[in-house]
Amino acid sequence: MADGAASVDGVHEGPVGSAPVSGAGAAEALSDDVPSAASGSPAASDTGATPPGRGARMARGADVVLDAVVGALAAWTVVFHLARLTGMPRDGALALWLIALAVAAVMVRDGRLGFPSVPPAGTSGGIGPVAVVASLIVAASLAWLDIDGLLWPVAWLVVVAVLGLALRAVWKGGASRHLTDRTAMGATTGFGASAVLVLAVLTAVLSLVMVRPDQDDVFVVNRSAYVEAHAGAFPERDTVFSEEVLPVERPAVLPTSIEPLVGTLAARLPVGSAALAYLGLAPLMAALGVLATWRLLRALGMRAPVLATWAGTLFLVLDGAMHGSFGNFFAGRSWQGKAVFLMLVVPTLWHHGQALGRNGSKRHLVIGGAGILAGLGLTSSAAFIGPSVLVAATAATALDAGQPRRIGRALVASVPTLLAGLYAVAAEPQRLDDVAAGAGRVLATIDIGRLLDSGTEPVAMVRFVFGQGPAAVVAIAAALTAWAVVRDRGARLVLLAGPIVVMGFYMAPGAFDVLDRVGSADAVVWRSMWILPVPAMVGLLLAAPRAGIRAAQVVVPVVVLVGLLVVGTPIVSDQNRGAELVWPPSLDLPRPEQDSARVLIEMVASGLVAGPEDVNFAVSVLNAEVRSVNPRTSYLQGRHVGPGFLADERRALTRALDTGILDFGDAIVGRALDGLKPDALCQRSSTAGGEVAELISAHGYDKAGTDGTCDFWARAQ
Incomplete structure (x- = not known):
């Protein structure tokens, strides 16, 4: 209420020149769902003694x-x-x-x-x-x-x-x-x-x-x-x-x-x-x-x-x-x-x-x-x-x-x-x-x-x-x-x-x-x-x-x-960046890549892993002790990136593991494997084999199984 205004038991005097409004009448002006005065509701009470309703x-x-x-x-x-x-x-x-x-x-x-x-x-x-x-x-x-x-x-x-x-x-x-x-x-x-x-x-x-x-x-x-x-x-x-x-x-x-x-x-x-x-x-x-x-x-x-x-x-x-x-x-x-x-x-x-x-x-x-x-x-x-x-x-x-x-x-x-x-x-x-x-x-x-x-x-x-x-x-x-x-x-x-x-x-x-x-x-x-x-x-x-x-x-x-x-586009539409409704409730991470991320985390416990970007994303969210080479491409630039960060190599390795193609050439992917030395890799199963698999094997990695989404590789001891 404005300073200086008087209020007495459900009747409030408005600004100078305005008429007072009774509790019941004012409540009716506020909401269509107001109980009537006959209902005995608090809104209808002018004594203040009636306890508030439910x-x-x-x-x-x-x-x-x-x-x-x-x-x-x-x-x-x-x-x-x-x-x-x-x-x-x-x-x-x-x-x-x-x-x-x-x-x-x-x-x-x-x-x-x-x-x-x-x-x-x-x-x-x-x-x-x-x-x-x-x-x-x-x-x-x-x-x-x-x-x-x-x-x-x-x-x-x-x-x-x-x-x-x-x-x-x-x-x-x-x-x-x-x-x-x-x-x-x-x-x-x-x-x-x-x-x-x-x-x-x-x-x-x-x-x-x-x-x-x-x-x-x-x-x-x-x-x-x-x-x-x-x-x-x-x-x-x-x-x-x-x-x-x-x-x-x-x-x-x-x-x-x-x-x-x-x-x-x-x-x-x-x-x-x-x-x-x-x-x-x-x-x-x-x-x-x-x-x-x-x-x-x-x-x-x-x-x-x-x-x-x-x-x-x-x-x-x-x-x-x-x-x-x-x-x-x-x-x-x-x-x-x-x-x-x-x-x-x-x-x-x-x-x-x-x-x-x-x-x-x-x-x-x-x-x-x-x-x-x-x-x-x-x-x-x-x-x-x-x-x-x-x-x-x-x-x-x-x-x-x-x-x-x-x-x-x-x-x-x-x-x-x-x-x-x-x-x-x-x-x-x-x-x-x-x-x-x-x-x-x-x-x-x-x-x-x-x-x-x-x-x-x-x-x-x-x-x-x-x-x-x-x-x-x-x-x-x-x-x-x-x-x-x-x-x-x-x-x-x-x-x-x-x-x-x-x-x-x-x-x-x-x-x-x-x-x-x-x-x-x-x-x-x-x-x-x-x-x-x-x-x-x-x-x-x-x-x-x-x-x-x-x-x-x-x-x-x-x-x-x-x-x-x-x-329009509802927020649950798949046109909204692939949104979906799931049951039982799940973490808001890429599916099924989050399951592959858990496998990588179990393989390493503490260290560095690499895979397609969605897998890397899930790894970084699920565990802070296991890090991924590229969880978000936009993070491969900025004040934290220096010559030893190998940003281009991280990008090339992620791309190769996702597509099964050496788009950036085999040399830069090889430098990524030798320079970053990830402890475990996930190569997308749908693109497994071929030149990328041969390059991975040549740089000292052994096959460690598959889950249908990823073919896993572990660094040879």
């Missing part, structure tokens, strides 16, 4: 779990970096983390630190159709037209003008009459809450049975496997190709902490790090992502949050056309830190940011700050996405409440991201010199044409995430018009804040180029689209009530989603 208790419990998980991830991030600074061993860090969690639990139980609840939203004035129609035209243009080069600055001005038009329409709608928190919680029925929990369980099951191998796991899960196998200090250098001898493959940014957490827990559990990541962390985070979307929708005052949660989640299932799509960071990759950040932390930051701006609660500030810390432990992209979300959400509702000073609190909570940026500069100091030199050149000769003609095209980033076609139309239209389907002015401003930040700032001509120059961000600037809470926005748009057509709330999402099923 739906309210379930919703509050889900909210507590979400905040507890985010808080636990934030605490681990702090403990992890403290361990790095002090050289604390793995198990010592685990003990310190558990102590921190126990202290936090006691503080919550004693009431000194409580979990924030869903803040109330209310009703504002109506808006005209002009801004909505203009936003839909812009959405269709971005989804279908390739507007690049010097045409983009013109298009960007149009986008900004339309966003300005929408902002003006929202502000003219007037301030809102707010509900009390008790009323908002009472609007959640037991059936509705149960339906969301069922959806969360189904999502968790989908993450278990869906297999879509992702080669990022060569780095991600390998790091967990290394921590599982080594009880000492956390690794600071490469673990994929060496025993912390080479520099790490990725840029010098603040290391993420989620992978060491998985490895630390796996060391104390009867499962390996790969199984814990794929079969434990993945379903948990997939389910929590659903609950986070549900909470955000309730906080924004969606009249049918349950239906909207289902619609937004089903959209993700159908959003598999692009590798960088929101759908492909959903159930199919929910064990990776960046996916956890996108599906859990981003909606959490939107939720607590808008609540902080609305009521200034320190509890929301604490959890918002925890979200920032948790994000830094999940992905380096959190350094720019996290503060963008938290500050934008807080600013939207703080300005609506007439309390702009609250924005400063969000800025303070975002300070850790500044420290992360300073770390990156300190870890790679030449970057600062490059930036300074670049700035000097820009000041000396400003080339307006080059600035306007972006090197990294904004529309290309849109395509990388949303693609081109019907699914893109739905997602972008939702991002640009979701504000129009909620009733509270603060909520409308929150939903407008996302596209304003993304399209008004990040997609401004030359902005991506500046980010690349300052932070070497060319490979991740497309993640600026993650600022948008797309699942919630799509759910809002599809499940919005249509005047006079009650069935439209069900018919519209069904028609749209069925249409996307027909013309």
Whole structure:
């Protein structure tokens, strides 16, 4: 509630000049599933004596779990970096983390630190159709037209003008009459809450049975496997190709902490790090992502949050056309830190940011700050996405409440991201010199044409995430018009804040180029689209009530989603990088190559192996003591690669073992065998024999059996 507003037993006085709203009437404005006043529900009570109903208790419990998980991830991030600074061993860090969690639990139980609840939203004035129609035209243009080069600055001005038009329409709608928190919680029925929990369980099951191998796991899960196998200090250098001898493959940014957490827990559990990541962390985070979307929708005052949660989640299932799509960071990759950040932390930051701006609660500030810390432990992209979300959400509702000073609190909570940026500069100091030199050149000769003609095209980033076609139309239209389907002015401003930040700032001509120059961000600037809470926005748009057509709330999402099923690419389609559904649940590794990888690991126990890239990939994920020559071809270049690394030889050997053909000649493959000296080899059985087998035998290897996928060779003793 805004500072200074009075709330008495389910009746909240809105801003000056607005009428009070009764608990029952306000709840009816919030959700179509609200129990009636005659039902004796909490929403109908004006005494506050009636205990919360089953739906309210379930919703509050889900909210507590979400905040507890985010808080636990934030605490681990702090403990992890403290361990790095002090050289604390793995198990010592685990003990310190558990102590921190126990202290936090006691503080919550004693009431000194409580979990924030869903803040109330209310009703504002109506808006005209002009801004909505203009936003839909812009959405269709971005989804279908390739507007690049010097045409983009013109298009960007149009986008900004339309966003300005929408902002003006929202502000003219007037301030809102707010509900009390008790009323908002009472609007959640037991059936509705149960339906969301069922959806969360189904999502968790989908993450278990869906297999879509992702080669990022060569780095991600390998790091967990290394921590599982080594009880000492956390690794600071490469673990994929060496025993912390080479520099790490990725840029010098603040290391993420989620992978060491998985490895630390796996060391104390009867499962390996790969199984814990794929079969434990993945379903948990997939389910929590659903609950986070549900909470955000309730906080924004969606009249049918349950239906909207289902619609937004089903959209993700159908959003598999692009590798960088929101759908492909959903159930199919929910064990990776960046996916956890996108599906859990981003909606959490939107939720607590808008609540902080609305009521200034320190509890929301604490959890918002925890979200920032948790994000830094999940992905380096959190350094720019996290503060963008938290500050934008807080600013939207703080300005609506007439309390702009609250924005400063969000800025303070975002300070850790500044420290992360300073770390990156300190870890790679030449970057600062490059930036300074670049700035000097820009000041000396400003080339307006080059600035306007972006090197990294904004529309290309849109395509990388949303693609081109019907699914893109739905997602972008939702991002640009979701504000129009909620009733509270603060909520409308929150939903407008996302596209304003993304399209008004990040997609401004030359902005991506500046980010690349300052932070070497060319490979991740497309993640600026993650600022948008797309699942919630799509759910809002599809499940919005249509005047006079009650069935439209069900018919519209069904028609749209069925249409996307027909013309789109579901994330479980084999067209989505060979995704498949399997039973029983399996590790998200190439099949059947992961079985051959296990054979190689058993043959060597500790050493180096070689095989087709998919086999190498599985080896690096399953075991950190056995290394493979080429688990990911893109990792054969970078700062860890020197003359003695034999990158070309690694590539040639991998190719020969996969195809049975000496594409690069026998000499380079021979140098790979003699120079790298792998202890065991896997030659793909379908291409076994021939010149490659003869070369392997000539360099001192003996046949060691086959499993139908690989013919195995062992180095002669």
